[in-house]
Amino acid sequence: MIEKLIQHCESFLPEIQGLQRFDSGGQKVVFLGNHVIHGSVVLKLIEINSDSSGKRALREMEIASKLVGNNFAKVYGYGSFTLGNQEFMYIIEEYIDGINLRKHLIMVGKMNFTEVLKLGCSLLEALKTIHSENLVHRDLKPENIILSTEKIVVIDFGIARDLEKQSLTADLAFFGPMTIGYAAPEQIKNQKRQICNRTDLFTWGIIMYECLMGVNPFRINSDSSEIILKDTITYNPPLLSCDHQDFSHIVHTCLNKAIHRRPPSAGHILETLKIRGISS
CATH class of the missing domain: 3.30.200.20 (Phosphorylase Kinase; domain 1)
Incomplete structure (x- = not known):
């Protein structure tokens, strides 16, 4: 074939x-x-x-x-x-000549703060653009982030949500479209009316945590899909240990289960990083 x-x-x-x-x-x-x-x-x-x-x-x-x-x-x-x-x-x-973040993490285990900050700011810039079009990626994960010598690229919009168009997911579906371990609680529960830009910020927090600590915060307790889903909804992972506690606090805020308690936008996080003198 x-x-x-x-x-x-x-x-x-x-x-x-x-x-x-x-x-x-x-x-x-x-x-x-x-x-x-x-x-x-x-x-x-x-x-x-x-x-x-x-x-x-x-x-x-x-x-x-x-x-x-x-x-x-x-x-x-x-x-x-x-x-x-x-x-x-x-x-x-x-064609982007590079490797995805998953392969990079497999090789290095975890990344230093300078590398993660550069990655995090690039992803926030990408999310600013995505959200400015009234879109939600919904599937940001290491496999969908390409690292090249020139730039960091976000790919695969297969389950992206256009907030201006009717959802393609059935209202009665038990789960929403997602990748287990990177989905926000509202995705897992298929709470379609709550899906918004802050849904992607939850996933951004997971990726930052994983890059710095070498482990996905919701895989700390188990690799079982059932437990990962449960932990994403109920478990609060320990604070990041890194060179800048302000950054750790921002990541922890992104991982809040309540959408309204997460930062309001990717641009807001970038501005906060700049004000606190830790932008890339």
Whole structure:
């Protein structure tokens, strides 16, 4: 099937050649290729198996194409095609030469404060842009953060929420779309009306904690999915131990279970860091 996809895509999209399988997961297959104008690109294919999966894929592509700046991959085009009886949607994106944060953490264990502060500020800038479009990423995690020598890039808007459009998740769904260990309590409970920019700030706090301590704060007690979900809702992890207690306090505030007790925005955190003299 992969060879058929490559042959079809190189015929259907003749501006991209030399396609090679790069990654896959779920209903997605990702290829690397050479674009006649843009050079190295990523071609992401998503299998469409239902009306809802088609709507979600289209929304992902629309969202990705909206986001412009140093913290996002450039989108060069998107669309759909049918191969046999299977429908696919595709998106062509800039290839970011780097590794994801998960692989980096596996290699180093944990990061020093200067590295984490730089990462944290870059992610906050990305979230400022995302939230300015009235979007919520909902799936910020180490696998979706690419570290390159030039920049830090946020990817994968597969479950991003556009607050100006109708939700694609059923009201009666027991859980909302999420990655266990990085989802905010309101995501876990599928409290759709509470999802907002502060939902992403909860996840930002988890990532900062994990990078500094070498462990996800909600995996401290167990790797069991059930316990991680329970701890995310009920457990308050110990304060970070780091060079700047002001930063530790900000992270701890982001991890508050009550949305209204988290910082009001990514920009507010950046301004606080600047005022306290600990911005990158």
